Amino acid sequence: xxxxxxxxxxxxxxxxxxxxxxxxxxxxxFSLRARGSDLASPGRQLAALxxxxxxxxxxxxxxxxxxxxxxxxxxAPSKIEVFQVNLGKLCNMTCRHCHVDAxxxxxxxxxxxxxxxxxxxxxxxxGAHTVDVTGGAPELxxxxxxxxxxxxxxxxxxxxxxxxxxxxxxxxxxxxxxxxERGVEIVASLPHPRxxxxxxxxxxxxxxRSLEALRRLxxxxxxxxxxxxxxxxxxxxxxxxxxxxxxxxxxxxxxxLAREHGISFDRLLALANMPIxxxxxxxxxxxxLERYLELLVTSFNPATVAGLMCRSTLSVGWDGRxxxxxxxxxxxxxxxxxEGRPLHVRDLDPAVLAARTVVTRRHCFGCTAGAGSSCxxxxxx
Numbered sequence: 001x002x003x004x005x006x007x008x009x010x011x012x013x014x015x016x017x018x019x020x021x022x023x024x025x026x027x028x029x030f031s032l033r034a035r036g037s038d039l040a041s042p043g044r045q046l047a048a049l050x051x052x053x054x055x056x057x058x059x060x061x062x063x064x065x066x067x068x069x070x071x072x073x074x075x076a077p078s079k080i081e082v083f084q085v086n087l088g089k090l091c092n093m094t095c096r097h098c099h100v101d102a103x104x105x106x107x108x109x110x111x112x113x114x115x116x117x118x119x120x121x122x123x124x125x126x127g128a129h130t131v132d133v134t135g136g137a138p139e140l141x142x143x144x145x146x147x148x149x150x151x152x153x154x155x156x157x158x159x160x161x162x163x164x165x166x167x168x169x170x171x172x173x174x175x176x177x178x179x180x181e182r183g184v185e186i187v188a189s190l191p192h193p194r195x196x197x198x199x200x201x202x203x204x205x206x207x208x209r210s211l212e213a214l215r216r217l218x219x220x221x222x223x224x225x226x227x228x229x230x231x232x233x234x235x236x237x238x239x240x241x242x243x244x245x246x247x248x249x250x251x252x253x254x255x256x257l258a259r260e261h262g263i264s265f266d267r268l269l270a271l272a273n274m275p276i277x278x279x280x281x282x283x284x285x286x287x288x289l290e291r292y293l294e295l296l297v298t299s300f301n302p303a304t305v306a307g308l309m310c311r312s313t314l315s316v317g318w319d320g321r322x323x324x325x326x327x328x329x330x331x332x333x334x335x336x337x338x339e340g341r342p343l344h345v346r347d348l349d350p351a352v353l354a355a356r357t358v359v360t361r362r363h364c365f366g367c368t369a370g371a372g373s374s375c376x377x378x379x380x381x
Contacts, residue, residue: 030094030103030105031094031101031102031103031105031106031278032101032277032278032281033101033105033106034103034105037281039277039278039280039281039284040101042330042331042332042333043332045276045277045280045331046331046361046363048280048284048289049275049276049280049293049361049363050361050362052289052290052293053290054293054294054297054362057294057297057298058297058298058300059297059300061293061297061362062362063360063362063364063365063368066297066300066302066365066368067305067360069302070302070305071302072305074357075305075308075310075311075357075358076311076357076358077310077311077312077324077353077354077356077358078311078312079127079312080126080127080128080312080313080314080350080353081128081129081130081312081313082128082129082130082131082132082309082312082314082375083122083123083126083128083130083131083132083156083313083314083316084131084132084133084134084313084314084315084326084375085111085116085119085131085132085133085134085138085147085316086100086111086134086135086136086138086315086316086317086318086326086329087110087111087116087133087134087135087136087138087141087143087144087147087318088109088111088135088136088138088140088141088318089101089102089103089106089109089110089135089136089318090102090103090104090106090107090109090110090135090136090137090141091103091104091106091135091136091137091140091163091166092104092137092140092163092166092169093137093163093165093166093202093203093206094203095163095191095201095202095203095278096200096201096202096278096279096282097191097201097236097273097278097279097282098277098278098279099273099274099276099277099278099279099326099327099330100135100136100277100326100330101277101278101330102135102136102137106136109318109319110141110142110318111141111143111318111320112143113143113146115319115320115345116143116146116147118320118345118346119147119316119345120147120150120151120154122316122345122346122348123151123154123156124154125348125350126314126348126350126353127350128156128314129156129157130156130157130158130159131147131151131156131157131158131159132159132161132313132375133147133148133151133158133159133160133161134326135161137162137163137166138160138161138162139160139162139166139167139169139172139175140166140169145178148160148179148182148184149182152182152183152184157185158182158183158184158185159184159185159187160184160185160186160187161187161189161234162186162187162188162189163188163189164188164189164190164209164210164213164214165202165206165209165210165213167213167216167217168209168212168213176213176216176217176220176222177220180221180222180229183228183229185230185232186217186222186230186231186232187232187269188210188213188214188217188231188232188233188234188265189233189234189235189236190210190233190234190235191235191238192207192235192238193235193252193253193256193257194207194256195207195208197238198210200238201238211261211263214231214257214261214263214265215261215262215263217231218231218263218264222265223263223264223265223266225266230266230267231264231265232265232266232267232268232269233253233265233267233268233269234268234269234377235249235253235268235269235270235271236270236271236272236273237272237273240273240283240286240288240291240292240295241295242272242299242369242370243270243271243272243370243371243373243378244270245270245371245378246268246269246270246371246377246378249268249270250267250268253265254268268377269376269377269378270371270373270377270378271373271374271375271377272296272366272367272369272373273366274363274366274367275289275292275293275296275363275366276327276330276331276363277330293362295369296365296366296369297365297369299365299369300365300368300369301368301369301370301371301372302368303372303379303380304367304368304371304372304379304380305368307372307374307379307380308358308368308372308374308379309325309367309374309375309376310324310325310328310358310367311358313325313375314335314353315328315329315335317329320344320345320346321334321342321343321344321345322334322335322342322343322344322345322348323335324356324358324359325367326375327363327364327366327367328359331361331363333359333361334359335353335356335358335359336356336357336359337352337355337356338355338356338357343356367379
């Protein structure tokens with residue numbers, strides 16, 4: 001089902017070649033798991049973040065201490081507004097910054113029909129108004145269209161988190177029109193508005209394929225200001241720094257893509273790179289890990305806490321386990337009941353969810369730095 005894997009000349013199948021500090025992450029031939037990297041282990045990732053000496057940073061580098069200093073005794077959830085379903089880690093790309101470690105080799109971690117049905121049953125009891133479908137490339141899951149149809153039938157707003165190039169995969173040529181007919185919002189990731197920045201993270205030719213997908217979406221009415229065919233682009237920095245202001249970036253991107261490529265879109269979301277998985281690998285290999293973590297900690301913004309996605313979003317893993325956010329999911333930090341019991345979508349209880357405390361670790365500084373970052377983009381103005 002997947003397209004040929006994009007690679008860059010000179011990137012071996014083993015450990016990534018050395019990069020100068022401040023360079024941009026580049027696409028990899030295989031996932032961490034396929035390469036046998038110890039960073040494929042969530043425990044190893046958490047240990048790497050915890051081992052960085054941040055004793056001289058604000059709050060000693062403790063996210064919990066930062067919360068407490070901001071008046072939050074605990075990070076309590078609010079009303080569930082977004083029901084996020086991760087259909088699996090299978091993807092047609094292997095991007096350097098991917099926090100999922102997705103790729104064409106992740107075929108065994110795919111949500112089955114029974115779990116999709118359990119998600120739909122749970123959705124009915126949450127009151128969530130939005131279904132956020134993600135992956136990997138969620139479109140490669142054989143039950144993707146069934147989930148979308150059922151969510152639309154329930155009157156939910158559906159988001160498809162799309163890498164754009166998957167829309168060019170053989171067998172999916174009809175998908176853009178199919179999504180348009182159902183009013184699905186396309187939330188399309190694009191690292192940079194120019195070829196060099198995007199190809200550096202995603203592989204040679206990724207930018208041109210992304211533009212082709214965007215042209216097809218524009219031809220269907222996406223990105224033209226229509227509420228039923230909304231096209232959202234998502235960008236993340238191509239180095240070890242925080243994104244620029246989301247509003248100014250959106251203006252720049254709209255002007256540039258329209259002028260140089262005749263492409264339009266509705267809004268831009270700017271996300272910070274989370275220091276986990278393949279982006280963590282790049283930070284370690286380039287000597288940027290300590291500097292980046294210090295940047296996140298010193299940029300902690302208390303004004304972002306109330307709007308964190310983990311408070312209003314419920315994340316469902318491909319196997320049905322529940323998480324407070326997609327990042328915790330990839331680190332295998334499950335959502336816990338007040339008694340400390342890991343939660344599963346099959347026995348979802350709104351009262352149990354409301355009584356839980358959001359699970360946090362040091363990586364959470366990635367969502368509270370600067371203007372904040374979440375699946376919905378910047379949090380604070």
